[in-house]
Amino acid sequence: MTEHLVDPDVPRDLHAFIARLPKAELHVHHVGSASPRIVSELAARHRDSKVPTDPEALVDYFTFTDFAHFIDVYLSVVDLIRTPEDVRLLTYEVARDMARQQVRYAELTITPFSSTRRGIDEGAFMDAIEDARKAAEAEFGTVLRWCFDIPGEAGLESAEETARLATDDRLRPEGLVSFGLGGPEIGVARPQFKPYFDRAIAAGLHSVPHAGETTGPQTVWDALTHLGAERIGHGTSSAQDPKLLAHLAERRIPLEVCPTSNIATRAVRTLDEHPIKEFARAGVLVTINSDDPPMFGTDLNNEYAVAARLLGLDERGLAGLAKNGVEASFLDAPGKARIIDEIDTYTAAWLAS
Numbered sequence: 001m002t003e004h005l006v007d008p009d010v011p012r013d014l015h016a017f018i019a020r021l022p023k024a025e026l027h028v029h030h031v032g033s034a035s036p037r038i039v040s041e042l043a044a045r046h047r048d049s050k051v052p053t054d055p056e057a058l059v060d061y062f063t064f065t066d067f068a069h070f071i072d073v074y075l076s077v078v079d080l081i082r083t084p085e086d087v088r089l090l091t092y093e094v095a096r097d098m099a100r101q102q103v104r105y106a107e108l109t110i111t112p113f114s115s116t117r118r119g120i121d122e123g124a125f126m127d128a129i130e131d132a133r134k135a136a137e138a139e140f141g142t143v144l145r146w147c148f149d150i151p152g153e154a155g156l157e158s159a160e161e162t163a164r165l166a167t168d169d170r171l172r173p174e175g176l177v178s179f180g181l182g183g184p185e186i187g188v189a190r191p192q193f194k195p196y197f198d199r200a201i202a203a204g205l206h207s208v209p210h211a212g213e214t215t216g217p218q219t220v221w222d223a224l225t226h227l228g229a230e231r232i233g234h235g236t237s238s239a240q241d242p243k244l245l246a247h248l249a250e251r252r253i254p255l256e257v258c259p260t261s262n263i264a265t266r267a268v269r270t271l272d273e274h275p276i277k278e279f280a281r282a283g284v285l286v287t288i289n290s291d292d293p294p295m296f297g298t299d300l301n302n303e304y305a306v307a308a309r310l311l312g313l314d315e316r317g318l319a320g321l322a323k324n325g326v327e328a329s330f331l332d333a334p335g336k337a338r339i340i341d342e343i344d345t346y347t348a349a350w351l352a353s
């Protein structure tokens with residue numbers, strides 16, 4: 001783990017355990033995973049960008065006043081991705097960063113609308129992500145799958161385009177497993193996206209919208225009722241509604257919890273106020289994720305350390321969280337069993353040593 005990300009309240013040997021623990025990541029954005037190393041490489045290709053390349057300056061640049069400011073900055077990084085080769089580089093290098101953290105499987109949220117509307121050819125875009133996916137699996141051993149998400153604030157035109165790209169048999173990439181909805185929630189009601197989710201679900205995709213990140217629990221209910229959500233991105237405000245928590249627990253609908261993200265975007269005031277404890281207490285299936293890790297000064301290992309501190313977990317508890325991520329994934333049964341087995345073997349060996 002990177003030295004600056006060592007949480008002083010988590011014992012060093014627990015950090016060491018997390019660093020080698022096999023993991024699955026279910027909520028992480030493609031562009032939001034561009035590390036300073038990747039941003040520098042892209043900025044060197046496109047020298048007119050306002051995104052700083054110096055890592056020190058990037059820390060300031062990635063400090064957000066609120067969610068809207070975060071999206072502005074996010075879109076400035078989106079503007080750095082201009083060619084299919086940029087798409088391939090980003091995807092492949094993100095997988096390299098994941099493999100270093102023992103991520104065995106990741107569902108990466110991609111917003112194809114942002115690229116096609118900026119003029120990247122749709123077929124070349126699909127080829128670039130698929131080429132990177134195959135190379136990453138062969139070279140790093142990390143299996144990538146895609147979630148195509150609608151950038152809700154960009155309106156129904158973006159929903160139509162995303163649904164088309166996700167369901168057209170000539171375009172739809174092999175690695176695509178799910179359909180999402182992201183961006184700001186205020187003023188972007190979930191029910192209007194129902195027809196697009198219906199099409200994606202009919203085409204065999206899983207439904208994983210963001211909901212309850214920046215608005216209240218009704219948005220989570222809407223995602224469940226209107227969009228057929230099988231997992232909820234964030235779902236932070238669910239803690240305000242005991243009936244909703246009970247529903248999520250009973251139906252085994254996982255929450256994709258991203259603690260540091262919620263602080264960075266000011267969705268939650270402090271980590272100590274994060275509702276992850278209420279989720280766990282209510283019996284909700286909690287998965288741990290990093291969202292936009294370099295933008296939030298975190299990585300997946302650090303999110304596990306944060307969860308260990310907030311939930312008071314030891315090695316067995318952390319292994320349980322990692323298994324939640326595998327169970328809540330859209331991997332097939334043998335694929336899940338392989339990673340679960342690896343987690344158990346690793347944990348047993350660690351505890352015996």
Ligand SMILES: Nc1ncnc2c1ncn2[C@@H]1O[C@H](CCC(=O)c2cccc(C(=O)O)c2)[C@@H](O)[C@H]1O
Pocket residue numbers: 029032071074075078109110111113114115117149150151152153154181182183184210213261265291292
């Ligand atoms: N924590 C997050 N919570 C929610 N979303 C998050 C989070 N992190 C990253 N995202 C990503 O931000 C995108 C938003 C992009 C967007 O709003 C937009 C609006 C208008 C035009 C365009 C364009 O491209 O021209 C884009 C989402 O689709 C999502 O993939």
Ligand SMILES: [Zn+2]
Pocket residue numbers: 027028029182210233291
């Ligand atoms: Zn997200």
